Each structure stands twice: as structure tokens, then as C-alpha cells.
Amino acid sequence: xxxxxxxxxxxxxxxxxxxxxxxxxxxxxxxxxxxxxxxxxxxxxxxxxxxxxxxxxxxxxxxxxxxxxxxxxxxxxxxxxxxxxxxxxxxxxxxxxxxxxxxxxxxxxxxxxxxxxxxxxxxxxxxxxxxxxxxxxxxxxxxxxxxxxxxxxxxxxxxxxxxxxxxxxxxxxxxxxxxxxxxxxxxxxxxxxxxxxxxxxxxxxxxxxxxxxxxxxxxxxxxxxxxxxxxxxxxxxxxxxxxxxxxxxxxxxxxxxxxxxxxxxxxxxxxxxxxxxxxxxxxxxxxxxxxxxxxxxxxxxxxxxxxxxxxxxxxxxxxxxxxxxxxxxxxxxxxxxxxxxxxxxxxxxxxxxxxxxxxxxxxxxxxxxxxxxxxxxxxxxxxxxxxxxxxxxxxxxxxxxxxxxxxxxxxxxxxxxxxxxxxxxxxxxxxxxxxxxxxxxxx
Numbered sequence: 001x002x003x004x005x006x007x008x009x010x011x012x013x014x015x016x017x018x019x020x021x022x023x024x025x026x027x028x029x030x031x032x033x034x035x036x037x038x039x040x041x042x043x044x045x046x047x048x049x050x051x052x053x054x055x056x057x058x059x060x061x062x063x064x065x066x067x068x069x070x071x072x073x074x075x076x077x078x079x080x081x082x083x084x085x086x087x088x089x090x091x092x093x094x095x096x097x098x099x100x101x102x103x104x105x106x107x108x109x110x111x112x113x114x115x116x117x118x119x120x121x122x123x124x125x126x127x128x129x130x131x132x133x134x135x136x137x138x139x140x141x142x143x144x145x146x147x148x149x150x151x152x153x154x155x156x157x158x159x160x161x162x163x164x165x166x167x168x169x170x171x172x173x174x175x176x177x178x179x180x181x182x183x184x185x186x187x188x189x190x191x192x193x194x195x196x197x198x199x200x201x202x203x204x205x206x207x208x209x210x211x212x213x214x215x216x217x218x219x220x221x222x223x224x225x226x227x228x229x230x231x232x233x234x235x236x237x238x239x240x241x242x243x244x245x246x247x248x249x250x251x252x253x254x255x256x257x258x259x260x261x262x263x264x265x266x267x268x269x270x271x272x273x274x275x276x277x278x279x280x281x282x283x284x285x286x287x288x289x290x291x292x293x294x295x296x297x298x299x300x301x302x303x304x305x306x307x308x309x310x311x312x313x314x315x316x317x318x319x320x321x322x323x324x325x326x327x328x329x330x331x332x333x334x335x336x337x338x339x340x341x342x343x344x345x346x347x348x349x350x351x352x353x354x355x356x357x358x359x360x361x362x363x364x365x366x367x368x369x370x371x372x373x374x375x376x377x378x379x380x381x382x383x384x385x386x387x388x389x390x391x392x393x394x395x396x397x398x399x400x401x402x403x404x405x406x407x408x409x410x411x412x413x414x415x416x417x418x419x420x421x422x423x424x425x426x427x428x429x430x431x432x433x434x435x436x437x438x439x440x441x442x443x
Contacts, residue, residue, distance in 0.1 A: 036385070037227070038395065041234040043243045044214040047385055047395050048230060049222040051378065057128050057223030058378040059121040059135060061238075062386055064216050066115040067187045068249055074199060074207065076156065076191015078117040081204045082110035083152040084144055097134070106131050108138060112189040114322050116390060122379060125224050136237035139212075144201040156196050167429055171264075171272045175328070175427045178262050179276040184251050185324050213244025220386045220395075222378040248392055251324040254278050256423040259441040264429045270332045271430025273340060275440075279319055279327035279420055283391045287325075288404045289412035290420060293350065294319040294327055295367045296413065297421075300346045305331060311339045321387055327420065336428065337439045344443045351417045355410035368405060 032053030039046055063078065070077065101108060106123035108131075119139055123131040164170045173188075180186040219238070221230055255278055280286035298317040305315040312331040319327045329347075333339040375384055388397040426440045 032224070036395070036399070039227070039231070041231055042214070042239040044217055044219060044234060044238055044241065045389075046219045046221065046230065046234060047389060048225070048227055049220075049378075049381060049385060050225060050227065051222060051381075052224045054378070055125045055224055056378050057121075057123055057125055057221065057225055058382045059132070060220045060379075060382045060386060061119045061135075061139060062218040062220070062390060063117040063119075063211065064218070064246065064248060064390060065211070066113055066117070067185045067189055068251060069211060070187045070189065072187065073195060074203065075188050075195040076112070077195075077199055077204060077207050079110070079112035079190055080152065080156060080196060080199055081208060082112075082117070082119060082138075083156060084149045084204065085138055100130070100134060104131060106134075108135065114185050114189060114324070117189070118383075118386070120379070128225070132233050132237070136233075140237060140240070144204055146201070149201055149204075153196060153199075156191060157193060160191060160193050160196065167266070167268060167272050171274045171427050171429045174262060174264060174429070175274045175276050175425065178260065178427060179254060179256075179326055179425045180324070183254055183324060185254075185322070212241060213246055214238075214241050215244045215246040217241070218386060218389060220382045220389070222382040222385075248390075250283070250392065253281070254324050254326065256425060259422075259424045259426065259443060261426045261428060261437050261440040263432050263435070263437070264427070265432050266429050268430050270334055271336045271428065271434060272332050273336055273343075273426065273428055274328060274330045275343075275424040275426040276326045276328045277420060277422065277424045279325045280416070281323050281325040281391070282321055282387055283323065283393060286416050286419070288401075289408045289416045290327065291319055291405065292364055292367060292408050293413045293417050293421075296363050297329070297346060297350055299363075300350070301329065301331070301343060304342050304346055305333075305339060309338075309342065311335055311342065315339070315343070323391065329424070334434075336430065336435050340426075340439050347417070347421045347443065351414065351421060353414075355413070357410070360410040360413070364405065364408065368402060371402070371405075 032051055034049065034051045034053070036047065036049040039048070100106070104123060104127040106121070106127060108119075108121050110117060110119045119135075121131055121135040163173055177186065217238075219234065280290050294317050301315040301317055305311045306313065312333045315329075315331040317327070317329050319325075329343050331339050331343065375381055384401075385395040385398050389395040391397075422443065424440075424443065428435055428440070
């Protein structure tokens with residue numbers, strides 16, 4: 001499914017990541033050594049995965065808290081801050097900033113999400129010294145100026161107002177609003193029109209002063225880089241940040257007691273269907289069997305809905321990685337009722353049937369093949385380590401993922417399917433005369 005993170009929240013870095021995966025195929029030849037370790041630099045935690053197999057370096061600085069940092073009034077403030085910083089007329093004017101990035105083939109950007117904000121740098125080792133200076137300046141020298149801040153505000157407001165123009169973005173927004181209703185994650189890290197219109201430069205400066213603390217930060221670096229070189233870089237730049245007293249806080253999981261349907265009338269060439277349901281987070285041992293269960297459902301939906309019935313071009317099932325997590329099913333179709341009936345029938349089948357040992361192992365092995373491919377790049381490896389560290393499990397948990405996925409049994413998959421594949425919160429976007437609401441809420 002093409003979701004709002006892909007288009008809106010993660011647009012810049014998804015493009016960067018895809019290009020760097022391709023780039024890595026040219027630079028990543030050879031059998032280099034790989035070691036992962038953690039250390040503190042003046043109270044800032046650093047995780048370094050030193051990989052001598054290629055010349056790409058990925059540095060990711062995470063600001064913990066995500067939606068838990070926000071209020072109704074300042075939704076989107078972290079996204080606004082770092083959008084403004086990229087435009088700020090400080091050491092680098094915007095043209096010279098872009099010239100440096102283009103001239104070195106580097107990437108620099110930020111993402112604000114439900115769980116955290118991340119500022120990310122990708123460059124080759126050849127340009128690391130120069131790009132680290134830009135990276136540090138981007139984070140540390142956060143002065144705001146009227147003209148540049150207003151440009152960033154205008155861009156964000158335009159993006160927010162255009163969400164309804166792209167059905168995939170709009171239905172994801174509607175679905176998350178419905179799923180997280182009454183939960184801290186109902187606040188939007190990308191901002192809403194009312195909040196972005198009112199946030200001031202003083203608000204942003206105060207917010208950074210309060211939240212940019214070492215105890216709230218995590219730096220993850222992956223690439224061909226010496227530990228002592230990195231230690232000095234961090235000390236000379238981020239060493240100036242005050243320590244703070246932040247202790248990680250995690251949101252409660254979301255629970256729904258029945259299925260629901262939100263209907264939005266739109267005269268569209270096709271109809272959009274998205275259903276979200278509660279899922280275990282990476283902190284929960286059920287995350288591993290849930291991963292396999294969703295992958296099996298994904299391919300069954302493709303077979304039954306597209307291949308056999310031609311009801312939808314790209315039906316999907318997916319699992320997110322949030323601390324208050326959800327999974328989902330998605331399709332576009334001119335025959336929405338029939339499509340949903342097939343979706344729910346496949347879920348019921350997954351909950352009821354016994355898998356054969358060989359077929360189940362094949363499903364796990366197919367997933368692991370894609371898992372390896374998806375985590376080849378240094379960017380992806382850094383994100384992976386950070387996910388478990390930020391979840392409070394330690395980055396070392398990421399080293400055990402393949403082992404834990406291999407330990408998943410068919411009985412585990414059936415168990416989590418029965419526990420989680422229910423009380424689906426559906427959103428329908430399209431021609432409402434084509435649907436029977438009881439079909440959506442029948443399970």
C-alpha cells in the first residue's frame with residue numbers, strides 16, 4: 001500500500017534510501033569486517049556499526065518522544081523546526097547548502113513520526129568530514145528567521161491542504177485518526193493546519209531548548225568509520241548539548257472492542273478500502289509471529305483478490321513498527337463489498353486452518369529472503385538498530401531478529417491471528433452507494 005508516510009512523512013528519505021541502495025551495489029563489493037558497539041560521548045549514547053565493506057556512511061540522530069512530546073497546539077513543531085532549519089540563512093545560504101549536497105552526492109533530511117524524529121545524513125567516506133560539519137550545523141545552529149520560517153510554514157500548509165487530493169494519503173490519515181482516537185498518538189507529528197498556522201519562532205526556540213537533551217537523543221552510525229574519529233566528531237559538536245533528565249516513556253497499546261466503519265463519499269474512478277487493527281509492537285514477543293502472519297496474509301490477498309478474481313490491482317496487508325502499533329489490510333476496487341468479503345474470508349481461514357510444515361517453512365524462508373534484501377543498505381541497518389534501542393530492548397535485540405523469526409511456529413501464527421486479527425477499524429473512500437456497511441463490520 002502507498003501510505004502517507006511514503007508520500008508525506010518519509011518522502012525525502014525514502015527517495016534517498018532507494019538511491020543509496022542502488023549506489024551501495026556499486027560500492028559494497030568485498031568481504032569487509034562488521035562490528036557493532038555502543039559507547040557514550042559526554043553522556044550522549046552512540047551506536048556504531050563499523051562496516052568496512054563499502055564507503056557509505058549513514059548517521060542518524062534520533063529525538064525520542066514523537067507524539068508524546070506534542071500538545072494539541074504544537075502538533076508538527078518538530079517537523080516545522082527542521083524544515084525551517086534547512087532554509088535558515090546561517091552559515092550556509094540555501095543555494096550553497098543545496099550545492100554542497102549535490103556536489104558531494106550526499107543526502108540530509110529529517111522525518112517526524114509517531115515514535116520519534118530522526119535527522120539523517122548519508123554520504124561517502126570521502127566527504128564525511130565536510131558533511132559532518134553540515135549535519136552538526138543543521139542540528140546545533142538552530143536560529144530562525146522571519147522570511148525563511150514563513151517559507152517553511154507555507155510549504156507545510158500547502159502539503160497539509162493537499163492531503164485530500166491524494167486518496168492513498170487521505171485514507172491513511174483518516175484511518176489513523178479513527179484508530180488512535182482518544183490516544184496520545186492521535187496527535188499528528190506532521191502538523192495540522194491550525195497548529196502550523198500559529199506556531200511562532202519563539203515557540204520553536206523554546207521547544208528545542210526544552211527537548212534537545214542528550215538523554216533524549218540517540219546517535220546511530222553505520223559505515224566504514226573509526227570509533228575514535230567518530231568519538232571526536234561527536235564530542236566537538238554534540239558534546240555541547242546539555243544532559244537533561246529524560247527517561248523513556250512508552251504509550252499504552254490501542255484496544256478496540258468491535259469493528260467500525262468510517263465512510264467518506266468521493267466521486268473517484270475506484271474506491272479505497274483501509275482497515276487497521278491492533279498489533280504487537282517490537283517490544284512484544286508476539287511481534288515475530290505477527291510479522292509472519294501478516295506476510296502470509298499479504299500473499300494470500302494478492303492471490304485471491306488480484307490473481308483469481310481481478311478485484312484489485314494491489315491488495316495489501318502490512319504491519320507497522322510503532323510503540324502503539326497497528327496492522328492493516330488495504331485494497332482499491334470497483335466492487336468493494338466483494339473485495340472486503342474476500343479479505344475477511346482469508347483472515348478467518350488464517351485463524352482456523354492448520355499449516356503444513358513444509359508450506360509454513362517456505363513462507364518463513366521467503367520472508368527472510370526479502371528481509372535480507374530490504375536491510376542491505378547502511379541506512380536500513382541504522383534504522384533497524386535504532387528501532388530496538390529506542391524501544392528499550394537494546395540494539396542487540398536487532399541481532400537476534402532472524403533467529404527469532406526462524407523460531408516462529410505455525411501454531412504461533414494461528415494464535416496471533418486469533419488474538420489480533422479482529423475489531424478492524426475500516427475507512428471507505430469512494431462511492432457509498434456501492435457498499436453494505438454490515439459487510440465491513442461482520443467480523
